[in-house]
Amino acid sequence: MTSPSSNARRVFLQKLLAGSAAAGLFMVYRHPVVAALTGDDGDKAPDHDFAFVVDINRCIGCGQCVRACNVENNVPEGQFRTWIERYVVTPSGVHIDSPQGGMNGFDEVDESLAEEALNTFFVPKLCNHCAEAPCIQVCPVGATYRSPEGFVLVDSEHCIGCSYCVQACPYGVRFINHEKRIADKCTWCYHRVSKGKLPACVTVCPTQARLFGDLNDPNSAVAKVRQADNWDVLKPEAHTESMCLYLGLQRVVV
Amino acid sequence: MNISPRSHIYRLIVLLVIVVVGFVAVRGLAIPSSWDSENFYRLDSLEELKLQPMHLGGNESCGGASCHDQERVAKHKTQLATVGRGSHKGLACENCHGPLSAHVSDDKKVASAVIDRENKLCLNCHAQLVSRPKDFPQFDTEANGHWYFDVEITKPCLDCHSPHNPRQMAAKKDKSKKQPKATSEQTSTNGEVQL
Numbered sequence: 001m002t003s004p005s006s007n008a009r010r011v012f013l014q015k016l017l018a019g020s021a022a023a024g025l026f027m028v029y030r031h032p033v034v035a036a037l038t039g040d041d042g043d044k045a046p047d048h049d050f051a052f053v054v055d056i057n058r059c060i061g062c063g064q065c066v067r068a069c070n071v072e073n074n075v076p077e078g079q080f081r082t083w084i085e086r087y088v089v090t091p092s093g094v095h096i097d098s099p100q101g102g103m104n105g106f107d108e109v110d111e112s113l114a115e116e117a118l119n120t121f122f123v124p125k126l127c128n129h130c131a132e133a134p135c136i137q138v139c140p141v142g143a144t145y146r147s148p149e150g151f152v153l154v155d156s157e158h159c160i161g162c163s164y165c166v167q168a169c170p171y172g173v174r175f176i177n178h179e180k181r182i183a184d185k186c187t188w189c190y191h192r193v194s195k196g197k198l199p200a201c202v203t204v205c206p207t208q209a210r211l212f213g214d215l216n217d218p219n220s221a222v223a224k225v226r227q228a229d230n231w232d233v234l235k236p237e238a239h240t241e242s243m244c245l246y247l248g249l250q251r252v253v254v
Numbered sequence: 255m256n257i258s259p260r261s262h263i264y265r266l267i268v269l270l271v272i273v274v275v276g277f278v279a280v281r282g283l284a285i286p287s288s289w290d291s292e293n294f295y296r297l298d299s300l301e302e303l304k305l306q307p308m309h310l311g312g313n314e315s316c317g318g319a320s321c322h323d324q325e326r327v328a329k330h331k332t333q334l335a336t337v338g339r340g341s342h343k344g345l346a347c348e349n350c351h352g353p354l355s356a357h358v359s360d361d362k363k364v365a366s367a368v369i370d371r372e373n374k375l376c377l378n379c380h381a382q383l384v385s386r387p388k389d390f391p392q393f394d395t396e397a398n399g400h401w402y403f404d405v406e407i408t409k410p411c412l413d414c415h416s417p418h419n420p421r422q423m424a425a426k427k428d429k430s431k432k433q434p435k436a437t438s439e440q441t442s443t444n445g446e447v448q449l
Contacts, residue, residue: 060386062379064349071353072309086385105378106385120385145295155299158286191306203312204346206379207390 046148049215050188051222052199053231054124056248058209061086061122065201065210066103072189072200076179081186082126082201087252090116094252123246123253124210126201127152127173127186128234131241135165135174135185144183150243151190154183170238188212311354316347319361332418340419350375350417376411 061084069075069082084102088095088109095113099106102122108114129152136144136152143158144165159182166174166183177184189199193212197203202212213220218227222245225231231245234253246253258264288297313334317323322334337343348354352368382392395405403414416422 057387060379060390061383064346064378068310068348068353073306088385105381106383108381108383109385114384117384121387122385142289142294142296145293147300153299153303155296155302157299157302158296187303190303192308192310194304195308197308197312200310203310204349206345206349208344 046150047216048149050129050150050193050243051213051215051226052126052129052188052244053211053222053225054126054244054246055209055211056121056123056246056250056253058207059084059122059124060207060209061102061106062206063101063103063105064204064206065124066101068200068204069186070103072192073187075184076177079175079177079184081173081184082124085123085125087119087121087123087250088113088117089119089250089252091118092116119250121248121250123249124201125171125173125234126244127188128171128240128242128244129186129188131243132239134168134170134238134240138164138168140164147190151188151193152185153187153190154185156180156182159183170235170240307355309353309355310346310348311358312348313346315354315358322347337418340416341421342418371410371412373408373411376415376417377407 063084066080066083070080073081075081078100080101080103082101083098084106085096085098086102086106086109090113095109097106106122109117109120114120129146129150131146131150133144133146133152136146140162141158141160143155143160144153145155146152161176161182163176163183166176174183174185176182189197189201192199199210199212202210211221211225213222215223215226217223225245225247231247232249233242233244233246234249235242286296286298289295290297316334320327322331327333334347337345337347347367350368350370351357357363357365357367377393380391380393382394386392393407394400395407399405399414405414414423
């Protein structure tokens, strides 16, 4: 039965198919895979790939880094972009403290605790600038991102302060700045590094427990640490591809 | 009444056009101009973040035109090189003298740098803590030098230690205080007593 109406329907379906195929082609046209196949890669690999090293064996817990960070970045009182934790491992459990983020250093632990201690050390913490950052994935407005050189940053103009990212970060490095009411975090002092300086905390560390540099430069201290391959990252099970390499990291550290 | 039989279609089309135009307009307003739709962020924010002013300068900013590396001021002011020779060579001047921005801004000295002569300054790094690395020098009343001179933790560290080169005796000598006597081999070439 070939009535004109059924012919029209066939023509319509054919056109629909052709149309969606064309639309589909148009959508993949700028896709990276297509770009790679056609040799049209718009952007080249970034010049820098920054990383941070924290050497727990060297940290003396003086708090210079925390003070420097708070001054450099006008971090509100009581909030911290970087801080120091003191671990005291005893047979009865692990005691962790961080009075005011360790910014004024530490007083000696209680004598009873000191006697019991099997092992004790300081652990500086800061944003890990993860290559697979959970905080970026959850941001509903695209206000946080990883720059091509590896800095995980917050766009303060765009952030709506919903604090999803604060909850998503496995390392607890993000907070809502209670003066600006937006998400805040360590930037690895992006403003300094972009002018050829080191991050503030690295500048003031008296024992070189903090190192910062470019992994693309084989002579940099961080590249050598990564090469030596005796580093660990915090929470490797979170698969965040953390870019803060810790030396002397013990398994009790969380 | 001659209403077109297709008027409902036209009305729908008009509605559709309004919706599409509205959507495009709202989207255009909502998306920032420098939006990178591939990586999902505002490219301008990188430039904005670079504008943040610096407060710390690092030791490289202590040198400069008429500052702590000039012969002219060498007699009066501690030089980068002085600190660079002693066991405090790894320290930043800003560790003890406060951030650069409080001392110099726009290449002009705005105020004297902080000078803190309290023991607290030294003890911030040198107080004895079990959690510190064992090989880090920590204040110890039993250490040879301290035991010999009955040093209490309240005794001014600067009486004996020069802050810029702590293994060297402090420059100002108070004869009434017991000081370790220099033997010939302990005296360095510049006549200062080495610990």
